[in-house]
Amino acid sequence: MDKVIEKLEAWKDIFLKNIPNLAIALVVLVIAYFASRAMNKIVNKTIGRRISQKSVRDLVSRVASAVTILVGLYLAMTVLKFDDTLKTIVSAAGVSGIVIGLALQGTLSNTISGVVLSFRRNLNIGNWVETSGYSGEVMDINLNYFVLKEADNNMVVIPNKTILESPFKNYSLTTKMRIAIECGVEYGADLEQVEELTKKTITANFDQDEIGKNVEFYFTEFGDSSINFLCRFWIDSENALEKLKAKSKAIIEIKKAFDKADINIPFPMRTLEFVPNNKLNLSQVSKEDKKKEKEEESAY
Template identity: 35%
Template sequence: MDITKVSELIQSKLNLWFEALIKLLPNIFLAAIVLVIGIFIAKFIRKIAGKLISKISHNLTLNNLFSSIIYLSAIGVVIFTVLSILQLDKAVTSILAGAGILGLALAFAFQDIATNFMSGIFISFRKPLKVGDIVQIKDYMGKIIDVNLRDTVMETFQGQTVIIPNKEVFQNPIENYSYLKKRRFDLSVGVSYGEDLDQVKEITLQAVSDIEELSKEHETKVFFVGFGDSSIDLSVRMWIDNPEQAVYNKVGSEAIVKIKKAYDANNIMIPFPIRTLDFGIKGGVTLDKMPIQVSNKKE
C-alpha cells in the first residue's frame, strides 16, 4: 500500500474528527454546565426530600434509602440530558434498553429479596410493630429487638434470637401485646359442685384484689364458664398495666398462690378428677346382682 495514500487517508480522517469536535464544542460546553448545575440541583432535591420524608417516617434507614433513590433518579435525568445535548441519542437508547433488560433479570433472580425489601418498606410506614414490642408472629413469641428493610429480629422468652423475613411478618397476622400498653391474664379455676358459687366469686375477687400490678382502670371479673367433669369451672380475668412477660408471669403466679390460700382458709375445695361408675343405669344391672364366676381350673 502506498504510504502517501495512507498518510492522506489518516490526515483526512483526523481533519473530519477535528471539524466535528469544533462543531461540538458549544454542545460540550453546554453539557458541562448542565452537568454541574444538575448535580447541585440533585443534591438540593435530596436534602429537601430527606426533610419531607423524615416528617412521615422516623426510620433512619428508610429515610436515607428514599433520599438516595430520589438523588440517583435526579442524577440519571441529568446524565441523559447531557448525553442528548452531546447528540448521543443512540447511546441513551442503548443504556435504557440495557437497564430494562438488567432490571428484569435482577427482578427474577432476586425475587425473594425484593419481596422482603418491599415488605420492609410497607412495615416501616404501617408500623404494626416497633423495637421493644412484645408480639407473636406465627409460632414465635417474644420481644422485637430490630426491624430493618430485609427482616425482623425477635428475642424469644426462652433466650433465642429469631430472624423472620419481612415477607412472613407482612403476610401473617401479628399479635402485638404492647400496642395497648396492657395485657389481660385469664386464670381458669375449678371448684366443687357442693360450693356456694356466690361465696366462691366473692372470695376469689378478694384474694387477687391486692396484687400490685393489676390495672386500676379495669375491674377484675370472675365468670363461671361451664360444668366440668369434676368441677364447676370459672375464669378470673385480670388486666395488667405492664405488657412485659415477666410482669405477666408474676401476676399469674401470685394469683394462683393467693386463690389457693383463700380457698383453703374458707374450706373451698378444688376437686381432683372424679369418675363415677353407675351399674344401675337403665338397661343395666346393679353390681350385687351380677353373677360371679369362679374358676375351678387347676394348675
C-alpha cells in the first residue's frame, strides 16, 4: 500500500504541475474545433462559385476541416510534451495509410480524378463532349464516376480516371462549328455551275456573313463514276446534335438545287449485255478439254 500511495502522490504532483499545460491544450482543442467549423463553411462557400457538384464541395471542405482539427491536436499534444506518443501515432498512421491506399488504389484514384475534373475550366456540367468512344451531355461529375447522357437518352457512367487519362472533345467550348459535305456530280456537268450553285445554296440557308466566315468549295478527285467535291461551311452550334441537323439540312437543300438545275448525282451502276447469237457449244468444249487431258497424259 505504501508503494501504491507513493505512486498516486507522484501522479498527483505531476498533474498539479501540468494543470497550466492541460488548460492551454484544452483551449487549443476548443479553438481548433470552432476553427474547423468555420473553415468548413468558408471553403464550401469559396469553391461553390467554381464547383457545382455538392459531393465534391463537401469532400474538399471536410478535408480542410479535418486538417484544421489535426493541426490543433498536434499543438495540444506538443504543449503536453507528448512528443514520443505523437511520433508513435504518426508512424502508425503512416503505415495504416499505405496499407489502405494500396487496398483502395482504384477508388482513391477515381476520387482524386473527380476532384481534379471538378476544377477544370474546360469541362463543366451541361457541356457536350466526346470521349472514350461515347458522345453526349455531361450530367454529373461525381467523386467516383462521370455521367454522360447520349443522344438516344441513355446514360453512360465512366470512371473519372478514364476521363482524366483519355483525350476528349468538348463541343461547348466554342460557339462556331464547321460542317463538311462530300458529294459528286456527273462528268457531263458544268463544274463552274456546280460550284456556284452549291455556294449559293449554302449561303441562302446558313448565314455565313453573320458568322464572319466564307463557304469553301473544292473539287477533290476524278471518281469512277463522278467528279467529287468537298464543301465546308460554318454554323452557330455548341453540340453535335446541331451539327447533324445542319448537315442533314445542307444535303437536302443541295439535292433540291441540283435536281432543279438538272445536275445529276451519279451512283455506281453495272450493265449486263446478252448476245444470243454467240452461244457456246458446251459439247465441243468438253471434247476439247478431254483431248487436252489425253495429250498431257501421253507427254508424261
